[in-house]
Amino acid sequence: MMIDARLVNWLWGLKYLKNKMFIKKGQQEMVGFILIVALVVVGLMVFLVISLRNSPEDVGSLEVANILDAVMKHTTECAIIYEPDYDNFEDLFKSCHQEDSCSNLDISACDYLNDSLHDILGVMMESEASVSYYQLDFFVKDAPGGLLTFDEGNCTGSVKSAQRNIVSDSDSLIIRLKTCGG
Numbered sequence: 001m002m003i004d005a006r007l008v009n010w011l012w013g014l015k016y017l018k019n020k021m022f023i024k025k026g027q028q029e030m031v032g033f034i035l036i037v038a039l040v041v042v043g044l045m046v047f048l049v050i051s052l053r054n055s056p057e058d059v060g061s062l063e064v065a066n067i068l069d070a071v072m073k074h075t076t077e078c079a080i081i082y083e084p085d086y087d088n089f090e091d092l093f094k095s096c097h098q099e100d101s102c103s104n105l106d107i108s109a110c111d112y113l114n115d116s117l118h119d120i121l122g123v124m125m126e127s128e129a130s131v132s133y134y135q136l137d138f139f140v141k142d143a144p145g146g147l148l149t150f151d152e153g154n155c156t157g158s159v160k161s162a163q164r165n166i167v168s169d170s171d172s173l174i175i176r177l178k179t180c181g182g
Contacts, residue, residue, distance in 0.1 A: 094166065125153075135150070
């Protein structure tokens with residue numbers, strides 16, 4: 001009988017331990033679930049704060065991108081290599097970065113770019129009734145200072161922007177156009 005009593009006590013102890021472990025395992029699963037939910041909530045809050053913190057200046061605009069694309073494809077009167085091969089503004093930005101000159105005009109590409117781009121953008125923005133201000137920045141990515149910057153008008157209303165990246169030599173050039181209007 002003694003063996004049977006020990007066996008019964010041993011089995012009873014296993015049953016007791018199994019029930020105890022099941023309760024602890026359930027508690028661990030609940031704690032894990034709560035931690036996962038808390039991490040998801042914190043992640044969503046961080047995402048919400050970052051997305052709400054963006055300024056209206058970061059708003060990309062298809063309209064401004066189209067204006068910038070039209071300007072970049074516009075053919076100029078500057079010929080870097082030879083006269084019938086006139087450069088468009090995209091090539092002129094590259095030539096300015098490389099410090100080339102217009103062979104037919106005896107002027108540096110940067111000077112011609114500044115003058116002609118200012119004129120072209122001025123005419124284009126006058127035709128856009130909703131634009132009260134524009135700014136063009138031309139710079140090398142991750143380099144201090146810009147190669148060309150100009151603006152015109154007074155900013156009233158929302159800011160829209162677009163940028164174009166081009167490669168010259170091994171540098172990444174960025175042309176950014178910002179407009180402001182109602």
